[in-house]
Amino acid sequence: MNSFFSGKPVALNQVRKSYNGTGILKNISLDISAGRFCTFLGASGSGKSTLLKIIAGFEYADSGEISIGGRNMAQVPARRRNIGMVFQNYALFPNMSVARNIAFGLETRRVSRNETRARVNEMLEIIGLSGFGDRLPSELSGGQQQRVALARAMVIRPDVLLMDEPLGALDRVIRQSLQTQIKDIQRSFGITILFVTHDQEEALHMSDDVVIMRDGMIEQIGSPQDLYARPINRFVGSFLGDCNFISRNGKEYAIRPEATHVGDASNGRDHILDGVLSQIVFLGGREKLTVMVGDMNFTAIRNVSNTNEPIVPGSPVRIGFSLRDATALAK
Amino acid sequence: MKAQRPKENRRLALATAPLVLFLLLFFAYPVARLCVLSFADPEGPLASYARLLSVPAYRAGLMATFGISSLVTILSVLCAYPVAYLMASVRPRLAALLGLCVLLPFWTSSLVRTTAWIILLQRYGVINSLLLHAGLIRSPISFIYNLSGVLIGMTHVLMPFVVLPLYSAFRGLDRSQLDAAEGLGGSWLKIIGRLVLPLTSRAACSGAAIVFMSALGYYVTPALMGGARETMAAQLIAFNVEDQLDWPMAGAFSSIIVAASVMIFACAQRLSGPGGLFGSPVKATQATRSDVAIRRSPLDWGVAACGAALLFFLILPLLIIAPMSFGASPFMSFPPEHLTWRWYHQVFTRPQWRAALWNSLQIGMIAVTGATILGSLAAIGLDALRGRVRTAAEMLIIMPMIAPAIALAIGLYYEFAPLHLLSGHWGLGLGHIVLASPFVFIAVRSALQRFDPTLLDAATGLGAGPLRVTYRVLLPAIAPGVAAGAIFAFVTSFDDVVLALFLTDVRSRTLPRLIYENVSQDINPTVAVASTLVALATLLVLSINLLLTKSKS
Numbered sequence: 001m002n003s004f005f006s007g008k009p010v011a012l013n014q015v016r017k018s019y020n021g022t023g024i025l026k027n028i029s030l031d032i033s034a035g036r037f038c039t040f041l042g043a044s045g046s047g048k049s050t051l052l053k054i055i056a057g058f059e060y061a062d063s064g065e066i067s068i069g070g071r072n073m074a075q076v077p078a079r080r081r082n083i084g085m086v087f088q089n090y091a092l093f094p095n096m097s098v099a100r101n102i103a104f105g106l107e108t109r110r111v112s113r114n115e116t117r118a119r120v121n122e123m124l125e126i127i128g129l130s131g132f133g134d135r136l137p138s139e140l141s142g143g144q145q146q147r148v149a150l151a152r153a154m155v156i157r158p159d160v161l162l163m164d165e166p167l168g169a170l171d172r173v174i175r176q177s178l179q180t181q182i183k184d185i186q187r188s189f190g191i192t193i194l195f196v197t198h199d200q201e202e203a204l205h206m207s208d209d210v211v212i213m214r215d216g217m218i219e220q221i222g223s224p225q226d227l228y229a230r231p232i233n234r235f236v237g238s239f240l241g242d243c244n245f246i247s248r249n250g251k252e253y254a255i256r257p258e259a260t261h262v263g264d265a266s267n268g269r270d271h272i273l274d275g276v277l278s279q280i281v282f283l284g285g286r287e288k289l290t291v292m293v294g295d296m297n298f299t300a301i302r303n304v305s306n307t308n309e310p311i312v313p314g315s316p317v318r319i320g321f322s323l324r325d326a327t328a329l330a331k
Numbered sequence: 332m333k334a335q336r337p338k339e340n341r342r343l344a345l346a347t348a349p350l351v352l353f354l355l356l357f358f359a360y361p362v363a364r365l366c367v368l369s370f371a372d373p374e375g376p377l378a379s380y381a382r383l384l385s386v387p388a389y390r391a392g393l394m395a396t397f398g399i400s401s402l403v404t405i406l407s408v409l410c411a412y413p414v415a416y417l418m419a420s421v422r423p424r425l426a427a428l429l430g431l432c433v434l435l436p437f438w439t440s441s442l443v444r445t446t447a448w449i450i451l452l453q454r455y456g457v458i459n460s461l462l463l464h465a466g467l468i469r470s471p472i473s474f475i476y477n478l479s480g481v482l483i484g485m486t487h488v489l490m491p492f493v494v495l496p497l498y499s500a501f502r503g504l505d506r507s508q509l510d511a512a513e514g515l516g517g518s519w520l521k522i523i524g525r526l527v528l529p530l531t532s533r534a535a536c537s538g539a540a541i542v543f544m545s546a547l548g549y550y551v552t553p554a555l556m557g558g559a560r561e562t563m564a565a566q567l568i569a570f571n572v573e574d575q576l577d578w579p580m581a582g583a584f585s586s587i588i589v590a591a592s593v594m595i596f597a598c599a600q601r602l603s604g605p606g607g608l609f610g611s612p613v614k615a616t617q618a619t620r621s622d623v624a625i626r627r628s629p630l631d632w633g634v635a636a637c638g639a640a641l642l643f644f645l646i647l648p649l650l651i652i653a654p655m656s657f658g659a660s661p662f663m664s665f666p667p668e669h670l671t672w673r674w675y676h677q678v679f680t681r682p683q684w685r686a687a688l689w690n691s692l693q694i695g696m697i698a699v700t701g702a703t704i705l706g707s708l709a710a711i712g713l714d715a716l717r718g719r720v721r722t723a724a725e726m727l728i729i730m731p732m733i734a735p736a737i738a739l740a741i742g743l744y745y746e747f748a749p750l751h752l753l754s755g756h757w758g759l760g761l762g763h764i765v766l767a768s769p770f771v772f773i774a775v776r777s778a779l780q781r782f783d784p785t786l787l788d789a790a791t792g793l794g795a796g797p798l799r800v801t802y803r804v805l806l807p808a809i810a811p812g813v814a815a816g817a818i819f820a821f822v823t824s825f826d827d828v829v830l831a832l833f834l835t836d837v838r839s840r841t842l843p844r845l846i847y848e849n850v851s852q853d854i855n856p857t858v859a860v861a862s863t864l865v866a867l868a869t870l871l872v873l874s875i876n877l878l879l880t881k882s883k884s
Contacts, residue, residue, distance in 0.1 A: 058788045079794045091789040095807040104803075105793035156793065 007192025008069030008159040009034045010055065015064035017050060017216075024050050025061070026216040032209065034069075035190040037183070041203040041239075042213035048196045051213075052162050055194065057081050068159050079108070084153030088165040090145045092137035098148050099124070099133035105156035123151040126185065143174040150182065160192040167202065179205055200240050204228070212236050228256070230327045237329070242288075242299045245329075246271075252329045259325035260300040262289060263309060266320025273298065273319045277311055291317050346712025347724055350705040350768055354727050358765045361742030362589060362734060368745075369582030379579035383587075389567060389580075396564040396588070399478075399553070400546035403485045407542045408535055410486065410641050411493035415531075417638030418494075419501030430498075432646040437491035439649060439869050440826035442843050443862040445552050446850050447648030448484050449475060450655050450663055450859065452556075457651060457665040480556035487645065488552060489545055493538030500534035519630050533602065540599035544592040548735020550829050555850055564588050565737040569832075572741050585738040596733045649866060656859035663856055674856040683845065684861065690756065691825055691841040697760030698767050698824035703817045705764065706771025710779060710812075711805070732769045736829040739765060744833040752834075759834040759841070763824040770823060771816030778812025811879060818876045822869055 010032045017025040025047045032038045040048040053059040055066055057078030066073045073081060084105075092101050099120050106116045124130045127147040137145055146166055153161055163182075167175045183206050186193050197203055203210050204224040212219040212227065212235075220232045231237035234245060237254040244255050248271075266272055275293035282304075289300045300319050302308070311317060372378035383389045418429045436444060451457045452474035459471040474480055504527070512522045550565035557563075564584050571581040656674060658667030678684045709728060716724060731739065743762050744753070752758035786808070790800045806813075831844040840848075842861060849858045 056788075056792055058791070078788075078791045079796060081792075082794075083792060085789065085792040087785050087789060089783065089785060091783065091785040093786060093790070093804055093807075104790065104795070108794035108796075108799065152793070 006190045007035045007161070010160055010192060010194065011065075011067045011070075012051075012055075013065040013067075015051070015054065015061045015066065017047075017054060017059070017061050023216050025054075028064070028216075028218060030211065030218065030221070032192065032194065034192055036208045037186050037193045037195065037206055038209045038211065039195045039197060039203040039207040040211045040213055041197060041200060043198055045215075046213040047216040048213050049164055052164050052194060052196050055160075056083050056085050056162050082156065082159050084156060084158035084161040086146070086149050086153050086161070086163040086166045088168045090137070090142075090149045090169075092145055092149055092152070094137055096137075097133060098129065098135050098137065098140070101137065101148060102133075102152045102155050105152065109156065119155055123155045126154075127151045127181075141174075142170050143178060146170065146178065147181075150185075154185070154189075154191070158191075160194060161186075163193060163195045165197055166195075168197070168199075175202070182206065204240070212239060232330050234329060237327075244298050246326070248323065253323065253326035254329055255321055255326040257288065257299045257301040260298075260319055260321045262300050262302040262317065262319055265302070266318050269320030270322050271320060275317055275319065277313050277315055277317045279313060280311070289317065291319060293319070341715070344712050344715035346708040347716065348712075350709035350772070351724055351727060353705055354731070354765065354768070357743065357746075357761050358731055358734075358739065359727065361746045362585070362738050364745065365582040365738060365742050366586045366589070367582075368578050369586045370579070371582075372579035379577075379583040382580065383583050388562075389584075391560075392562050392564060392567045393584075393587070395561055396547060399481055399485070399561065399563060400543050400549075402482060403489060403546045404539050404543045406482060406486045407490040407493045408539050410490055410644075411497050411535070411538065412531075413634045413638035414490075414494050414641045414645075415497035415501050415638075417635045417642070418498050419504070420635065429642055432642045433491050433494050433498075434873075435870070436487070436645050436649055437495075438822055438873055439866050440828075440843060440862075441488045442551055442826065442828045442846055442850075443652065443865050444488060444648045445484050445555050446846065446854070446858055446862045447652040448480075448487065449555065449850065449854055451648065451651055452480065452483070453854070455662070455664065457655075460665040475556045476558045478557070478561055480558075481553050481561045484552040484556040485546060485549060487648070489542040490645070492541040492545070493535060496534035496538045497531055500531040504530055519628055536602055537599055540595050540602075544595050544733055547588045547591055548737050550737050551847065555847075565735065565829075568737050568741060572744070572833075578745070581741055585735075585741065588735050589738050592733050592735060593730075652859055652866060653863050656856060656863045658856060658859075661855060663854065663859065674860045678857050678860045678864070681857075684842075684857070686838070687840055687842045687845040688864075690835070690839055691843070694756050694760050694763060694841060695821050695824045697756060698763035699817050699820045701760070701764035702767035702771045702820040703813060706768040706816055706820075707775045707809070707813050709768075710772050710775035711809075713776070714779070728772050729769055731765050736766065736827070740830045740833040743830070747834065754836050754839055756839060759831055759839070762830040762834050763820075763827060766827060766830065767820035767823040770819035771813070774816035774819060775809055775812040778809040778815075782808045814879055815876055818872050821872055825865065825868060 010030075012028050012030045015025055015028040016023070028047075028051060040051065042048045050059065054061050055068075055073075057073065057076065068081065068083070093104065096104070102120045102123055103116050106119065111119070120133065121130070124133055127150060129144060129147060129151075132140070132144070132148075137148065140148065149166070166182075167178055170178065179202060182193075185191070195203075195206065207224055209221060210224055210227055211221050214235060220227060220236045222230075227236060228240055231240065231243065231254050234252075234254070237243035237245065242257050244257065244260075246253050246255065261269060273291075273293045275291040275298060277289060278292050278297070279290040281288040281290075284304075286301050286303055289302065291298045291300060298319060300317075369379050370376045372382075383393065414433065418426050418433075421429065449456070453459075454471045454473065456474075458474065459468075462468045463471065474483070512526055548565050549563060550569070553561050553563045554566050564587070568581045568584045571577040571584070654667065655663055655665070657670040657672070658664070659669045659671045659673070660667065706728075709724075713721065713724065739762065743758070743765075747753055747758045747761075752761075782805070786804050787800055790804045795803065826843060827841075828843045828847050831841045832847065835841060835844060842865060846858055846861050846865070849855065849861075
């Protein structure tokens with residue numbers, strides 16, 4: 001596939017927004033390089049969707065600056081921003097065919113009829129819906145509709161593509177296959193994507209950068225690997241997967257269950273904990289153990305193998321780990 | 332950059348202004364003026380109200396108004412329960428058919444239905460002829476020109492207002508709850524008292540409120556089917572305006588029924604919760620239902636049989652009016668001895684009927700155009716309003732549905748007479764815009780409520796300006812609502828008698844007014860023909876609406 005357009009960088013500088021005195025966004029500053037897949041991850045009410053709407057121009061910030069491709073957006077209304085937007089509920093125009101939906105953004109840009117037809121057909125091919133151009137959106141499945149919405153947003157060659165929980169309404173299998181498709185398309189075209197989700201797995205699968213948001217503030221920014229291995233605080237640690245927190249030498253550390261060792265394997269680690277097994281969950285190749293150590297739950301992972309001594313809830317378990325595998329948290 | 336959104340909103344809010352101004356000028360002002368007039372009696376500010384209580388005929392009229400309205404309300408609720416239950420407990424297909432038995436009369440002119448009842452019930456009418464033939468009675472029973480006539484006529488006209496919300500409530504009832512109650516050993520009496528009544532009472536109450544409000548200002552049915560003792564407020568208002576020229580008295584009667592209607596409306600609105608009394612008039616026909624009740628007890632069967640009989644009562648006048656229009660006898664004897672097109676020929680060739688039909692169509696066009704434009708704009712603009720302004724605008728727009736038509740009629744008569752607006756089409760046309768625009772407003776509002784506002788953002792994000800967003804995205808989405816509103820507007824205008832009686836003259840009179848004048852003097856077959864035509868026109872227009880909505884979904 002030829003790279004017929006390329007994404008632009010997005011910069012946010014001290015963006016603030018409040019409704020009726022309640023702060024929705026508190027001083028958001030962020031730089032996203034061109035062609036990156038950046039995900040805003042947070043619970044509902046964390047302000048991530050509002051931020052997306054402000055970037056799109058559907059809402060206005062109380063203060064702060066937004067620039068796309070180095071151009072300040074303050075005086076640019078939504079319809080002149082050249083942004084593609086994909087909504088959770090697809091927001092396809094029900095009275096127009098699939099092809100006319102995709103062509104809508106070209107129609108407003110006064111693109112010639114021939115070029116429009118060519119570009120619409122190209123998009124239909126990319127999303128794997130060639131031959132569906134004359135259907136109405138209501139005749140498509142949810143996953144197909146969302147692909148049309150994606151095509152409609154991409155055909156205008158946007159500077160940045162905004163996606164607001166686009167897979168939230170789909171079931172698991174379709175969601176996973178669309179995740180892969182979106183990621184492939186993004187990589188091959190070099191689109192800048194800002195993606196909003198509350199699904200941490202989705203964020204880890206697709207993103208180059210993840211922005212973790214809470215209460216209108218950014219908690220941490222980094223690659224998925226970074227965030228998982230080195231959470232900056234308890235919130236980020238427990239938000240992404242299971243995480244144990246321990247205090248040593250007046251400092252607090254986070255340690256992932258994968259970095260722990262159970263039974264004989266704990267020999268030689270610099271920290272040994274003795275506890276009682278309260279729960280064991282079979283995960284396929286591995287087992288997740290919940291162990292009561294004192295009055296605290298500790299989660300550990302071990303590989304399933306024949307040499308493992310069988311244990312049942314109630315039996316004593318020894319866990320070991322090394323402090324260099326743990327991350328010191330900021331105070 | 333903060334100011335952009337609110338400015339857009341303010342511009343959108345202006346869309347409500349035309350209808351609001353129109354209603355202030357042609358609804359609120361004339362009705363308020365009547366109230367002011369009621370205190371302008373030459374004998375003192377409260378003299379008209381004193382006379383209202385001291386003159387026996389007026390006092391009796393006031394009692395009759397509230398008494399008959401209460402009776403009609405009770406009868407409507409009692410009759411609506413079996414009908415709604417029957418409709419909700421049969422297969423969806425049959426329910427749709429039964430629904431037609433309710434909706435057809437509901438949308439047919441009340442004048443046509445009253446005419447049909449007179450043909451059915453008069454001294455040598457259909458029912459009496461049948462009973463005499465069968466030897467069940469020796470001499471004809473007087474059904475009409477007395478209390479029973481008024482009750483039959485008004486209950487028939489108003490009952491659907493209770494049936495429709497009740498039906499919707501019954502559909503909402505969870506069959507499994509009833510099964511659970513029965514499984515727990517509840518008797519049917521207990522199930523009805525503990526489950527069915529509490530769960531449907533809200534719908535029954537809001538229906539009853541509409542019936543009572545409408546009954547208070549009713550004019551046509553008591554005037555045509557009642558006797559002297561059933562003279563109601565609306566007739567006394569007309570009497571004071573036309574014969575006594577006593578405007579303060581007419582104002583006093585109007586003020587009382589308007590105030591009573593508004594009070595009941597306010598209470599009912601609060602009771603019926605979000606969406607209000609007229610929140611979703613179309614919901615009843617949309618719900619789908621998989622399980623069908625199995626009739627188990629004799630009571631169940633009894634209620635269903637009652638419902639069937641009452642459905643027959645509802646559809647009967649429509650069934651009888653067409654055959655009677657073909658009967659050869661000028662005295663409308665039953666059964667018709669032979670059939671003839673003669674009366675149809677008369678209606679279409681006599682200048683007075685032709686002129687009336689033409690007037691009706693022209694005024695209908697004025698009403699449809701005006702109400703559709705004003706009502707749709709107001710519905711779109713309402714979203715930009717907030718708080719008290721919004722509530723006030725909504726109340727004003729809905730109010731013409733609640734206020735008795737007679738008050739609007741004489742209010743406009745008082746306003747228009749000095750302006751010489753009563754001889755052409757414009758006086759009645761303006762009045763009909765007032766009556767019809769709430770229907771358009773409600774139809775478009777409900778279309779807008781189903782409309783997903785993110786579509787507007789989607790279109791804007793793709794580069795569409797406000798104009799393109801409106802005609803490419805918003806208008807196609809609400810078009811079915813606008814069309815339905817226009818159809819309701821036409822039917823409202825085409826059926827109206829009360830406004831036509833006051834706002835037209837011999838030259839500009841409409842078809843319903845001419846029918847009314849004929850019925851009130853001497854009922855003859857041309858009236859049956861004209862009524863059949865009005866009913867057919869309504870049926871035609873409504874089936875267009877049905878086809879439109881069918882093809883959309």
